Amino acid sequence: MPGSPLRLVDVAAHAGVSLATASRALTGRDGVSAQVAAHVRQVASELGYVVNLHARTLAGGSTPTVGLIVHEIGDPYFAEIASGVLRLAGAEQRMVQICHSGGDPEVELRQVRMLIAHRVGVIIVAGSGYTDPALQAEAKAELAAFRKGGGRVAVIGRHNLGADAVVPDNQAGGHAVAEHLLSLGHRRIAVAAGPERLTTVADRMTGIAGALARAGLTSAESPVVRSDFTRDGGRLAADQILQRHPRTTAIIALNDVMAIGVLSALRARGVAVPAQMSVAGFDDVSVAADLGPSLTTIRLPMAQMGELALELALKPPLSRLRRKWTGHQLVVRESTGPAPAR
Amino acid sequence: MPGSPLRLVDVAAHAGVSLATASRALTGRDGVSAQVAAHVRQVASELGYVVNLHARTLAGGSTPTVGLIVHEIGDPYFAEIASGVLRLAGAEQRMVQICHSGGDPEVELRQVRMLIAHRVGVIIVAGSGYTDPALQAEAKAELAAFRKGGGRVAVIGRHNLGADAVVPDNQAGGHAVAEHLLSLGHRRIAVAAGPERLTTVADRMTGIAGALARAGLTSAESPVVRSDFTRDGGRLAADQILQRHPRTTAIIALNDVMAIGVLSALRARGVAVPAQMSVAGFDDVSVAADLGPSLTTIRLPMAQMGELALELALKPPLSRLRRKWTGHQLVVRESTGPAPAR
DNA sequence: CTGAAAGCGCTTACAG
DNA sequence: CTGAAAGCGCTTACAG
Numbered sequence: 001m002p003g004s005p006l007r008l009v010d011v012a013a014h015a016g017v018s019l020a021t022a023s024r025a026l027t028g029r030d031g032v033s034a035q036v037a038a039h040v041r042q043v044a045s046e047l048g049y050v051v052n053l054h055a056r057t058l059a060g061g062s063t064p065t066v067g068l069i070v071h072e073i074g075d076p077y078f079a080e081i082a083s084g085v086l087r088l089a090g091a092e093q094r095m096v097q098i099c100h101s102g103g104d105p106e107v108e109l110r111q112v113r114m115l116i117a118h119r120v121g122v123i124i125v126a127g128s129g130y131t132d133p134a135l136q137a138e139a140k141a142e143l144a145a146f147r148k149g150g151g152r153v154a155v156i157g158r159h160n161l162g163a164d165a166v167v168p169d170n171q172a173g174g175h176a177v178a179e180h181l182l183s184l185g186h187r188r189i190a191v192a193a194g195p196e197r198l199t200t201v202a203d204r205m206t207g208i209a210g211a212l213a214r215a216g217l218t219s220a221e222s223p224v225v226r227s228d229f230t231r232d233g234g235r236l237a238a239d240q241i242l243q244r245h246p247r248t249t250a251i252i253a254l255n256d257v258m259a260i261g262v263l264s265a266l267r268a269r270g271v272a273v274p275a276q277m278s279v280a281g282f283d284d285v286s287v288a289a290d291l292g293p294s295l296t297t298i299r300l301p302m303a304q305m306g307e308l309a310l311e312l313a314l315k316p317p318l319s320r321l322r323r324k325w326t327g328h329q330l331v332v333r334e335s336t337g338p339a340p341a342r
Numbered sequence: 343m344p345g346s347p348l349r350l351v352d353v354a355a356h357a358g359v360s361l362a363t364a365s366r367a368l369t370g371r372d373g374v375s376a377q378v379a380a381h382v383r384q385v386a387s388e389l390g391y392v393v394n395l396h397a398r399t400l401a402g403g404s405t406p407t408v409g410l411i412v413h414e415i416g417d418p419y420f421a422e423i424a425s426g427v428l429r430l431a432g433a434e435q436r437m438v439q440i441c442h443s444g445g446d447p448e449v450e451l452r453q454v455r456m457l458i459a460h461r462v463g464v465i466i467v468a469g470s471g472y473t474d475p476a477l478q479a480e481a482k483a484e485l486a487a488f489r490k491g492g493g494r495v496a497v498i499g500r501h502n503l504g505a506d507a508v509v510p511d512n513q514a515g516g517h518a519v520a521e522h523l524l525s526l527g528h529r530r531i532a533v534a535a536g537p538e539r540l541t542t543v544a545d546r547m548t549g550i551a552g553a554l555a556r557a558g559l560t561s562a563e564s565p566v567v568r569s570d571f572t573r574d575g576g577r578l579a580a581d582q583i584l585q586r587h588p589r590t591t592a593i594i595a596l597n598d599v600m601a602i603g604v605l606s607a608l609r610a611r612g613v614a615v616p617a618q619m620s621v622a623g624f625d626d627v628s629v630a631a632d633l634g635p636s637l638t639t640i641r642l643p644m645a646q647m648g649e650l651a652l653e654l655a656l657k658p659p660l661s662r663l664r665r666k667w668t669g670h671q672l673v674v675r676e677s678t679g680p681a682p683a684r
Numbered sequence: 685c686t687g688a689a690a691g692c693g694c695t696t697a698c699a700g
Numbered sequence: 701c702t703g704a705a706a707g708c709g710c711t712t713a714c715a716g
Contacts, residue, residue, distance in 0.1 A: 292634015
């Protein structure tokens, strides 16, 4: 029965109450007797009434729509986060608008503005923050105004956005992978890193560098090669490491997608993993277990992080900022092994 | 400068024209001189004006928002399709609302209704159709009414939804994988299939069955094991094949995600791929090349399919239905090899 | 607790 | 080509 959608007046008429009363009943406002409210809701659901979101929003009601900003939805890290957000949003009867930032603070700002202009009720920024707070200063100001107007915000990662945050265990995770490789006897450990400006990269590096320094490795023994946070970036980084740091016996890629690129480059060059070179990643995207060889990595609960972020945003705001740490877990698989004897 | 958003009246005042003229200028309606229109647009962009979508939609204007229904965004097949949709939508200044159907026709119907109730302008249904048209009859009726009201619809896959469609080359692709395995000398080829009611499954099966029958394989030599269209489904199917059809030398999984599960189960059981068992998938998700062993599969251009679907939906509707075939490509990698000698 | 009325920011006939 | 006015379907002060 896909007829022309019925309006709140229709529901009101059926229920024998005024438009105002019907509105109050359905929005859960008080100012209606519980009986009348229940009756109206009953009638509405029997009629299959669905509020016109645009009318509601225009009239100043709250908007249930969630805006989610990711770097790139085709990246499994973000796809899994989005999956968590969608799951919870579905249960809460909320729609989710997803947009790409490409990991570019300017695009991110544009998307934030777009979402605000479209009057979403909730904004979730996933993906890394930027080590230079200036890069997010404008977005922070926009979001502050948005919150003042009743909007809700949560971020995933260490951002400078002044919002409740789900914070991945990046530093501790970095420490853990590095310790793992050291314990296998590696003393020449290279890092395939993503862009320097990302806090995710910086934090993981901090954890790794701390562990390596404590073990007495010099910077010549633990070179860092910068590249993109993508599969191709991983390939490039691996090639550079092989060329410039030929004594390397282990590579830590700062995320799994890069690690996949690293493995691919090593295979192309005929370098056996882990016999000649150990490789570790970060995130534990769902395919990590199925790679050839399966990937040792740090597990982060991406889908849960997405749910948690939405949950945070939906809670009544506190005067102080909330911060939820995700925890992490070292998952040892085939791609890491003892350092080759020399 | 995140102040309170400015309205069209403000732009009109700045430009020295009436509200109506400003509206016509910005929506591209005619009834304004080109000069005035250009001036208004200039002023609007200088002021950073962004239309209030809800007011526009309520007033009867067209809604730029795109609704995208996928089975599950965490599945790389859908993540890659979504990536294509988001890319084009971004270029067209459109927001995309994504929701999960879980591959369940009832949920799909509910989501279609939700999107219509939320007055999106475009609906894209990705994921397989259902072999039983009755399962989509209601959704088809809803979408027909939606289109009559000016809404635009496109689907990806062979649906019974009466809409323009991007149709993956499922049957021809199925034929091609089967031929590939036959050419390698396999005569005991099992299929790890997804749910029977999905047209994607049916079409891929048809292609495979045709090739196998032409080669003279009996149904005992080419058993079909049904399971979920997931990694776990693939594991289960592989275990069953090993148990009940021990002479099998090749397994075709009806999508890559299942193939990943098959590879995983075979590894757990110590079955060498491709020495003892060849494995092929379907889709060529981006990790297929990096699995251990890398996966022979049929490549479908997922991201492009997403773009194409949105492109179709955005074109002026034709009286007849449009149908775009995707093409396919057999990608041979390490997971398939000659049938083992007996 | 309930209802009549104003108003949210647009678009679109309707006049000129 | 341009403008004044009605109306989209809600919510929310404002009266009662």
